Amino acid sequence: MTTTSLPTPLVSTDWLARHLGEAELVVVDASWYLPAANRDPRGEHVAGHIPGALFWDIDVLSDRASPLPHMLPNLPALARSIGALGIGDRDRVVVYDGSGVNLSAPRVWWTLHLLGHEAVAVLDGGLAKWKAEGRKLESGWADWKPRGFHPRARPELLRTQAQVESAVATGAAQLLDARSRGRFEGTEPEPRLGLRGGHIPTAHNLPFGTLVGADGTMLSKDQLLLRYAEAGVDLGSPVIVSCGSGVTACALALGLHLLGHRAYAVYDGSWSEWGREAGPPVERGPAPP
Numbered sequence: 001m002t003t004t005s006l007p008t009p010l011v012s013t014d015w016l017a018r019h020l021g022e023a024e025l026v027v028v029d030a031s032w033y034l035p036a037a038n039r040d041p042r043g044e045h046v047a048g049h050i051p052g053a054l055f056w057d058i059d060v061l062s063d064r065a066s067p068l069p070h071m072l073p074n075l076p077a078l079a080r081s082i083g084a085l086g087i088g089d090r091d092r093v094v095v096y097d098g099s100g101v102n103l104s105a106p107r108v109w110w111t112l113h114l115l116g117h118e119a120v121a122v123l124d125g126g127l128a129k130w131k132a133e134g135r136k137l138e139s140g141w142a143d144w145k146p147r148g149f150h151p152r153a154r155p156e157l158l159r160t161q162a163q164v165e166s167a168v169a170t171g172a173a174q175l176l177d178a179r180s181r182g183r184f185e186g187t188e189p190e191p192r193l194g195l196r197g198g199h200i201p202t203a204h205n206l207p208f209g210t211l212v213g214a215d216g217t218m219l220s221k222d223q224l225l226l227r228y229a230e231a232g233v234d235l236g237s238p239v240i241v242s243c244g245s246g247v248t249a250c251a252l253a254l255g256l257h258l259l260g261h262r263a264y265a266v267y268d269g270s271w272s273e274w275g276r277e278a279g280p281p282v283e284r285g286p287a288p289p
Contacts, residue, residue, distance in 0.1 A: 006092040008121045009109065009257050010218060013130050016094055016123060020051060024091045026144075027053040031097040031127070032104040032247065034191050044098060048137040050130060054086050054144045056095075056108050058247065061085075068272045069192070069245040072111070072158070079115060079151040086144030089117075096123035096130070100216040101209040106250035110266060116152025122254060125216040132215075157253075159240050159265045161273055165280060167240055168201050175203035176233060178243035178252050179271065186284035191244065195275035198282035200242065205287045206231040208243065208251035224255050232287060238263040242270040 004019055019025055029049050031041035045055045061081055063073040072078065087093060093112060097105040105122045112120040123130070131137070159167075167173040177199050182188030184205040186197030199205065210227055212218055219227065225235075233239060239256060243249035246268045256264045267274075274280060 006094070006119050006121055008119070009254060010124045011094055011121045012124050013133055013135065016050070016130075017135055024088070026087050026091045026093050027051075028056050028087070028093055028095045028108060029053045029097070029127070030056045030058065030095050030105045030108040031099070032058040032107075033099070036191055039098075041098070046140060048139055049142075050096065050127065051136055051138045052142050053096075054142050056085065058104060058107060068269055070107075070247055070268075070272075072114075072268055075115065075151055075153055078111075079149050082112075082115070083149035084146045086142075086147055087112075087117075087149055088147030089150055091119065091147070093117070093120040094123050095120065096126045098127040100126060100128040101212055102126065102216070102218070102251045102254070103208070104247055106254040107247045110157065110250040110253050114154055114157045115149075116154055117149075124218055128216050157265050159267045161267075161269050161280070164200065164240060164242075164267050164274070171202075173238040173240045173265075174233060175200050175267075176231065176239050176241050176252055177203045177205050177271075178208040178241060178248045179205070180207050181205060183244075183271075185286060186282075190271070190275065192272060194277060195271060196277065196279070196282050198275070198284040199271075199287075200274055201281060201283045202288060203242070203283075204232040206233070206252060208248040211251060211255045218255070218258065221259060224259055228255070228259070232289070235259060235261050238265070240265050240267050242267040242274075244270055245272045246270045 033039045063071040095105040095108045241249040241252040
């Protein structure tokens with residue numbers, strides 16, 4: 001079969017439907033949900049997924065020894081896990097989730113970028129749009145064989161707590177939080193126990209779900225520009241994105257990437273690390289003007 005180049009960082013459902021089954025095209029179901037959603041992503045995958053899709057379990061492909069959720073594991077170990085999953089160096093990867101709002105697919109998109117794999121895109125509209133269009137699904141588990149995956153790490157896409165503290169102190173980068181307005185301002189409880197309310201000092205707020213329209217597809221570039229501008233983001237300066245545990249922050253990174261802004265990084269520990277009782281100072285209330 002002919003291998004077609006992959007439009008990145010988004011592909012449409014029409015594009016994917018035309019190219020399903022091509023050589024070196026891997027579809028990945030990256031569905032993940034907070035416990036309060038009361039959803040079973042593995043069970044939903046088995047019940048019905050895009051034909052041939054493999055399942056990337058964000059909880060499993062994380063550092064299980066860390067007390068923080070969804071922290072990246074040792075990168076060579078992660079690369080071995082990705083290869084065992086069925087993704088190889090030459091593969092074009094299309095990632096989707098079942099949230100309808102790009103909740104978790106961008107996390108896998110960003111992870112592969114961090115490992116130097118550029119041929120990866122998010123399915124615009126995700127599984128919800130695919131289903132709404134009456135497209136084919138299959139059940140069970142796809143039969144994928146292990147592949148060779150060799151990382152070429154890009155550390156500039158990742159930030160630690162110490163690096164974020166330095167950015168707060170020096171103003172070297174803007175901070176942008178993907179959580180809800182209430183969680184950001186400290187007026188809503190955190191979904192995880194033991195965390196303070198509020199946000200990292202100097203941070204701005206852009207809830208990740210505001211970057212998509214009613215059908216779950218990404219807003220136009222003009223609309224995205226307006227969203228980031230309204231949040232107080234200067235696209236001429238570096239941006240560090242964060243959220244509750246480093247998952248939905250990647251939706252903000254995807255939006256920046258779509259706008260041609262490449263000086264972005266994800267704070268992997270995010271509020272699960274910063275918001276701990278013994279963590280660094282926090283602010284409450286609205287974002288700075």
